[in-house]
Amino acid sequence: MKFYILLSTIAFILPSMVVAQTLQLKPPVRFLALGDSYTIGHSVPDNERWPIQLRDSLESRGIDVRETKVIAKTGWRTDVLLDAISNQKLDRENYNLVSLLIGVNDQYQQRPIAHYEPLFRELLDSCLRYAAFDTSSVFVVSIPDYAYTPFGQRRIDPNQISLQLDEYNAINKRVSEEYGVQYFDITPISRLGLENTELVAPDELHPSGYQYTLWVRNILDYLDTNELTSTINAKIAKELKIYPIPARQMIRVEGLEGEDYDQIRVLNVKGQLQDVANPSKKEQLEVNVSGWSAGTYFLQAFKNNLLVAKGRFVVQ
Secondary structure (H helix, E strand, C coil): CCCECCECCCCCCCCCCCCCCECCECCCEEEEEEECHHHHCCCCCHHHCHHHHHHHHHHHCCCCEEEEEEEECCCCCHHHHHHHHHHHCCCCCCCCEEEECCCHHHHHCCCCHHHHHHHHHHHHHHHHHHCCCCHHHEEEECCCCHHHCHHHHCCCCHHHHHHHHHHHHHHHHHHHHHHCCEEECCHHHHCCCCCCHHHECCCCCCECHHHHHHHHHHHHHHHHHHHHHHHHHCCCCEECEEECCCECCEEEEECCCCCCCCEEEEEECCCCEECCCCCCCCCCEEEECCCCCCEEEEEEEEECCEEEEEEEEEEC
16 A cells, blocks of 8 residues: 655644654545635536545545535635634544635635635634644645636636635745645746636636646645655654543553654644653653643654654543
């Protein structure tokens, strides 16, 4: 079974917490795609939506995609998507591939651009939470430019649309890089829509299935380019045994023995770091959780700045 591994740098959301790691994607894949009309694939058949095309492409390469969940709707802004995922109660889910593409309706509805960055950050925080705070499982797709469609050309100032979307994409790219998640810039593809009408759906506004295919090729080309180097250098994070479940006083962690770790950290579901001691080689880790709030926690072990072991546990 082949593993597709993305190389990037983690710049985590916690203050003064920056840890480099090799991004990894391994089967069985559980894919969560968040967005708006571009993710739901407005005006194209279900099988031509880009998340479905990505799923099918991975499966054709021998990758087991166990689940594909799309939470998206035509017309959703960043704030509406935030409300929608809050109602889904996904915090306890454990996806290992999460995508985010959002912002065109903020621009189209002329919302103040200053509102976009804090809302986008909240959404990216949520993506990381759904992926158990593993940046190897999260990626962002840029906003396509609808000025390069017949609909966009009928607007008063198509040039202004492009300029504003450049501002939005500058924000989501910068934030993605800060968080250390992979960013795919598909906007140049969308800007071929006037010279190649096959890139535009019959509604003269949204991308066609063919354009979505080009997006997916962009993602797959990146995965293919980085696969060999990543496979040689990366170590797949192993699952740790943590007990008892649920815990009330102490937890014990098995599987850390025999290694020297740069860092052991525990995060709660809000991404807040909990204080734990780093174990020395061959030492079993025990953590007193008696004063911790009830909920789910994620333990991560790093060696040579790579995530090499992880586990989750519940405090009651």
